[in-house]
Amino acid sequence: MKIDCKHVWDYISAYIDGDVDHALRAEIDRHLEHCEICSAVMDSTRNVVVLMADERVFEIPGGYSERLHHRLDALLLTGDSSG
């Protein structure tokens, strides 16, 4: 099987997740060895996935946890959610 750039792009996400079979992965790897555009596309997409996983991307408001647990304390102590 010989694959082209378009074929590689169709499998970027599955490749990053390790969700392509052995034969296809080997073919994509061979393509990436000589195609600098697809290598850069794969690198950049994977980098985006890595960055998205970082909790610093999305900041939680200060005091969220404290306010949540304070509210829950009222519930746990009284069995009522109005606190």
Place this chain on the structure above:
Amino acid sequence: MEEGHIISAQVPTGKPARVTSTINSQGNGDRAPAALIARILAGEKQLFHDLIRPVERAVFVMLFMLLRNEIDAEDAAQETFIKIYRNLHNFRGESKFSTWVVSIARNEGLAWLRKRSSRPEEAIQPILDQDGEASTGDFTPALLTDWREVPLETLERKELGQCLCRAVLNLPPIYRDVVQLRDMDDLDIAETASVLGITEGSVKVRLHRARIMLQKELVPLLEKYAPAKRGFFWRRV
């Protein structure tokens, strides 16, 4: 794009290892959710605090993505955890506790949207793709020949985090959902499908499209954060 700057590094296989804690790493030491839940139901109510700490961030993010308002998201998060506490006896352990919690949070968020109804662009029911989801479709990435690794340390700069956050928020809802659950919360494909009530195949297609959209959106922004020179493992040829 700069001609002549070519990447020789190979992309490692498999989903990248996570750099931060996620809802799938429960963070309760050796106390599994099931054991904690049993003790809470037996009367040790204060353990509920420990049970939910690993998932409280994911619940807020889920609700903020839906409601796009920090105050509403926080109020909805509190209501979500109250419902979880009151329905804890209904958790059968057929899914992970974190998946169950995120599902309840999503339903709570959708209920808030119905009540609020001030954001018609946020459809209550997922918007089905016009071209179906049988294939990945014609989603082409941003083409480039130079991609320099953006170090995670760069996230210390608020501006970059805000760019990434904005890019996710700007995705159409059906794509934002899968990115949030799969890439931000680290749910697996089956768990993501379960929360969204769609097939695993649809999750994969939407995830692919979402990642390509983000790549196209973010590459021009991220390039300015890339280091000027490569380290040993990122030499140019």
